[in-house]
Amino acid sequence: xxxxxxxxxxxxxxxxARTLAIEGARHGSAVLADHQRAGxxxxxxxxxxPADTGLYCSIIIRPFLPLSEFPKxxxxxxxxxxxxxxxxxxxxxxxxxxxxxxxxxxxKCGGILVESSAAxxxxxxxxxxxxxxLNVNSQLSEFPExxxxxxxxxxxxxxxxxxxxxxYKTIHASLLEKVHIHKTKGFASILLEWRKRDVLxxxxxxxxxxxxxxxxxxxMGPDEDGKLRAKDQYGKVHEILSGxxxx
Numbered sequence: 001x002x003x004x005x006x007x008x009x010x011x012x013x014x015x016x017a018r019t020l021a022i023e024g025a026r027h028g029s030a031v032l033a034d035h036q037r038a039g040x041x042x043x044x045x046x047x048x049x050p051a052d053t054g055l056y057c058s059i060i061i062r063p064f065l066p067l068s069e070f071p072k073x074x075x076x077x078x079x080x081x082x083x084x085x086x087x088x089x090x091x092x093x094x095x096x097x098x099x100x101x102x103x104x105x106x107x108k109c110g111g112i113l114v115e116s117s118a119a120x121x122x123x124x125x126x127x128x129x130x131x132x133x134l135n136v137n138s139q140l141s142e143f144p145e146x147x148x149x150x151x152x153x154x155x156x157x158x159x160x161x162x163x164x165x166x167x168y169k170t171i172h173a174s175l176l177e178k179v180h181i182h183k184t185k186g187f188a189s190i191l192l193e194w195r196k197r198d199v200l201x202x203x204x205x206x207x208x209x210x211x212x213x214x215x216x217x218x219x220m221g222p223d224e225d226g227k228l229r230a231k232d233q234y235g236k237v238h239e240i241l242s243g244x245x246x247x
Contacts (some may be wrong), residue, residue: 003029011037012099014131016113017058021127027062028176053142055110055134055164059172061179066179067119070128070189071241072115072226074099076182077130077175079194084174085134085154086112088167091159093177095199098228098245100217102134103199106247107152110134115232130175136162159232188224195221200245205230 003025010016013031020029033056063073078096085094085102094105113131121127122138135153145150156164182190195201200219207215207230217230218237228240 003114005029005031007031007033009035009037010034012131013056013058014113014129016116017060017129017131019127020168021060025060027060028172030059030168030172032057033092040131044165052164053138054136055132055171056169057168057171058129059175060127061130061175062181063183064123064126065183066123067116067126070116072187072190073128073130073179073182074112074220075194075226076187076190077112077114077132078102079190079197080169080175080178081112081134081195084167084171085109085195087170087174088162089154089158092133096194096197096198098222098240099226104157107150109152109154112114132151132171134171136164136167136173153190165210187226191222191224191226198222198226200247203247206246207238207240207247 005016005020007016007048010031010033013033013036021131034052034212036056042148046215051244061073078100081102082094082096092104094109098101100110100112100114105202111133115129115131117126135151137155140148141158152159154167178190196218199223203219203220205217205219207217209215215232215238217232220229220231220237223239230240231235
């Protein structure tokens with residue numbers, strides 16, 4: 001078993017994993033918590049982390065690749081999460097919403113936040129922190145009312161109760177496998193599989209830019225660098241590197 005720091009409660013597993021990574025924790029090491037008091041989401045959002053119902057973990061990845069390759073690992077990690085839950089629930093149609101969300105039947109089931117070492121970090125010391133939040137045994141009534149129309153869980157989808165530790169093992173193995181493929185075969189093979197699960201492709205979407213401008217566009221899928229392409233109502237194709245996307 002790979003190194004795991006298992007905590008009953010913590011502020012954020014990503015912050016804990018970052019500390020361990022700086023101290024030299026090896027590739028594949030992880031922090032797993034039963035509860036997060038301040039779970040981190042993308043763009044400064046908070047990840048709802050009720051105790052004992054979800055998977056909250058952060059896995060340290062050391063790809064030993066140039067920094068320019070790091071942003072692509074958000075998609076690699078998303079593919080790993082999706083492939084893992086497909087093994088757990090093979091008859092359920094999961095999909096991915098760029099750049100980091102796991103969806104099923106139009107509802108969010110999980111998300112990923114990938115953070116990296118400092119830009120000036122030497123290659124052999126560099127790392128990525130893959131933070132994963134997955135709704136596992138949550139019942140709909142356990143979510144805040146304002147989220148209940150937009151979320152789901154493995155239990156809701158299957159009417160089964162899962163061992164969170166076993167779910168973690170499946171996801172951990174899948175992530176290390178996809179990272180190895182990314183390193184040895186290149187990002188193109190990851191992207192091919194990711195595109196098969198793209199829930200935005202061909203759909204009308206709203207892009208909230210970092211300048212708080214709303215752009216109505218149609219999803220065209222991620223490009224070879226992992227940026228999302230989208231065509232707006234005037235025919236202009238945008239390459240989206242950041243911002244908030246909603247259907």
